[in-house]
Amino acid sequence: MARQNTRDKTLRSGLGTLRSEGLEIDSPDATMVEPLVRRFGAEPAVSAAVAHVLGRIRDAAAVAALKDLEQRAGSKEIRREVRRSLFKLAQGGLVPAGPEESRPAEAGANFSLAPEIEGYLSSVTGAGSRMVILTRPQPGGGLMVMQAAVNDRRGLERLGGNVIRRKELRQMMEDMRAQLQVSMTPVPWEYADWLVHEAYQKVTESPGEGVADYPRLRTHLTAARPTRRSHPVFDLVADDGVESMAPSETSEKLLEEPEFRTWFVEKDLLEPFLERLEDTEQSRIVLNPMQKEERYRGIVREAVEGIVLGEETRPVFEGRLEDAALHLHVSGQEEKARAVLAIASAIRRGDLGSLGVPLLEALVMRSLGLHKAQEKQEAAEEPSLIVKP
DSSP, X not given: OHHHHHXXXXXXXXXXXXXXXXXXXXXXXXXXHHHHHHHTTSOHHHHHHHHHHHTTOOSHHHHHHXXXXXXXXXSHHHHHHHHHHHHHHHHTTOOOOOXXXXXXXXXXXXXXXOSSOEEEEEOOBTTTEEEEEEEEEOTTSSEEEEEEEEETTTEEEEEEEEEEOHHHHHHHHHHHHHHHOOOEEEEOHHHHHHHHHHHHHHOOSSOOTTGGGHXXXXXXXXXXXXXXXXXXXGGTSOGGGTTTSOGGGSOGGGXXXXXXXXXXXXXXXXXXXXXXXXXXXXXXXXXXXXXXXXXXXXXXXXXXXXXXXSTTTHHHHHHHHHHHHHHHHHTTOHHHHHHHHHHHHHHHHTOOOTTOOXXXXXXXXXXXXXXXXXXXXXXXXXXXXXOOO
């Protein structure tokens, strides 16, 4: 929180300076790019403000200026502000142009058409599934597109690749957003590539549709060795700034956000706790409502600790939360992104605190209710051997 307040104070100071100099920063257009760039480097607050304002100019000139300023940024904070603006413009379809393409993509497209490898990542859906897309223009025309359905526990589930037109890729992205409520966020292609590579290594038997074609399809994109890199959310948000935030203060209402709406904890992870709930319900010990609620809450907290901090599942839930934070951040919900990252940081440290984490507890409760309802439905659908007279 302190770091965010510092950033806000810095931006207010820099914006005030630019405004006092007569620069149009409230409704800037492409004519303001050059005057803003000339003010970059004067002082940290002004430089941060310049990067911030450029991110509001929906023009290719602003993108090109930001890419140049990224190389000139004198501190991590200013470089991070530049990258925030680049992400915002990329969300509107504006991306750095390569040597063969100097015009921006059509407004509203949520992906890059630059003549280089590009990566895109969907938000987490269901129980740890993501869509990863890698694209690269081909010499003969069209885009080579590799689509991968990746699960953080099961690995690479499905894979497909084909050369399609740019218009078709744009339409595919729009259909995913409209029909599945899934939007694709631009990420460094090396990160997207590593996700698919790592998921492929997890597949041991019975590979899903197209998975066996992964080595061949990848050669159409790159011959470089897959390289692990940090999560792209940390290109935008400093992880050291969220460690002081208390996970216990994170509201369970975050589960209503699109980035969390389909989340649930897998049944095999919750099985021991479902059994304990069943034993409690079948117990002959008579409990009043308050005692029942207390026992239920106790099981929920033990489930959170046992599952989220488990040796094998800790990196799984840490990664899911980092993905959610990335999508929240690029959609403009920076404070919520930081709150989610605070939970991911606590998981990485292995310490959720003594007050619990409302978001995780609400997720477990929702999952317990879902699995119990499914069990009842399955039991009701089983054929009965009792013949009623």
